[in-house]
Amino acid sequence: MTMTAKLRGAFPVERFSARNRLLLALTVILVTAFVGTSLINYAITSSAIRREIVQKDLPLTRDNIYSDLAAELSRPILVASSMAVDSFLKEWVESGERDVDLITRYLRGIRDRYDFFSVFFVSEKTGNYYHFNGFHKVVSPEDAHDVWYYSFRDRNKDYELDVDNDEAAANNLTVFINYRVAGRDGGLLGVTGVGLQIQRLAALIAEYQHIYDRAIYLTDRAGLIQVHQDQALIEKKSISTLPGLAPLAGKILATGEEPQNFRFSRQGETILLTVRHIGQLNWLLFVEQNETAALHEARMNLLRTVLVGLVASLFIIGLTLFTINHFQARLEVMATIDALTGVANRRMLEIEFSRFLSVQQRSRHPFSLILVDLDGFKKVNDVLGHMSGDMVLRQVADISAGTVRPIDVVARWGGDEFVVLTGLGTAEAVMVARRLVDAVVTADLAGVGTRMDDPRKEITISCGITEYVQGDDLDSMITRADQAMYTSKREGGNRVSVLAAAG
Secondary structure (H helix, E strand, O other): OOHHHHHHHHHHHHHHHHHHHHHHHHHHHHHHHHHHHHHHHHHHHHHHHHHHHHHHHHHHHHHHHHHHHHHHHHHHHHHHHHHHOOHHHHHHHHOOOOOHHHHHHHHHHHHHHHOOOEEEEEEOOOOEEEEOOEEEEEOOOOOHHHHHHHHHHHHOOOEEEEEEEEHHHOOEEEEEEEEEEEOOOOOEEEEEEEEEEHHHHHHHHHHHHHHHOOEEEEEEOOOEEEEOOOHHHOOOOEHHHOOOOHHHHHHHHOOOOOOEEEEEEEOOEEEEEEEEEEOOOOEEEEEEEEHHHHHHHHHHHHHHHHHHHHHHHHHHHHHHHHHHHHHHHHHHHHOOEOOOOOOEOHHHHHHHHHHHHHHHHHHOOOOEEEEEEEEOHHHHHHHHOHHHHHHHHHHHHHHHHHHOOOOOEEEEEEOOEEEEEEOOOHHHHHHHHHHHHHHHHHOOOOOOOOOOOOHHHHOEEEEEEEEOOOOOOHHHHHHHHHHHHHHHHHOOOOOEEEOOOOO
């Protein structure tokens, strides 16, 4: 073997050895730092987790649930208030309540539209109790089921929430939203409102328990359990009889506007509890966290993390060189911002569409899609070049993002087309689209000092709108919005068109 051949053979061996030394050094640093940090963290884990649960996790869970329950109650309150000022209802009462079918259809329509458990109206003049299934009965102060009406009437409040059995629906436990109906002279015409079945709130609580992995239940102000995963406790047990809670019952039931935190033992385990008053229901919300289980899991997680970290550290360096290109490609694919305009790209639009769809399926809240296309954009590219065209796209994107609501989503669909997802129904989405049209028309896309025949001065937009219907996906909504947008184009552009789903 020649000297040249020996040198050639020695070079890769030396380079491989240097790389190994580097990898070994990095591995030692990773393992040392990881194990050392883990041991330090282990020493303070117990107090840190307890502090995190008491100061952040439990209050955050409690307040999230409280907000969702309040939101769940806000819609029926709004509907009941709308009924209380409905001119049809007032005119029907003042005209003598002659056609029972009219009021029945009215109440049933509201029930079917909003999916309430009950909708009703009680006349002050006749005492007639009208239900969405028709005339129910005449209320009487001697009837224990009717005490609510006279109590509410005498308190002279605009509205209140009342938890009671619905006599007109097999005595199901129901949350009623009662609203005062006043005549032209301000006198009382009666009381109207809607009812939510307690099971609906129970389903929400069950969902929260699954999401947060905590015990959640509701009691009335006397401590009687109203909603609980254990059905045998509802309306039968009070917290004053439950193990661990009994000694604290007095302090818990004294909870006012400010939430309170408690710590107690039950069956040898430490339980952390936070309690908040729900004003709309006049109930108490309980959220429990098993501290013993939480700390045990944390210790096990620390042990598993150390073991996994030690093993993973041996492979991280070797895998880095082979995986960096793979992860770089994934990061590029996962990029959610359109590089030219700065608004969301298609991938982000798909993610946001899934979020809008999830909200709609959970709350039945409408949402719409607006497809925006630039009128006269080709002329800009042909006359001024693509750099000017790109500038126009960025300007229109900025205008769109500044015109819609912060919670709406603006995305570039491709070319000179943009998409706006908005949590509004068709009528409101049309208003948003018209604001977009006006904003582009009034914007100076060409800039100061440009020629009068600058094609950027002629840029307008055409909008197509469609509202989500059951079964829609992003493609089907884009297709309908595209058809509506081309209707705007055929009619001269600079306008808004709507296309609803067939059927």
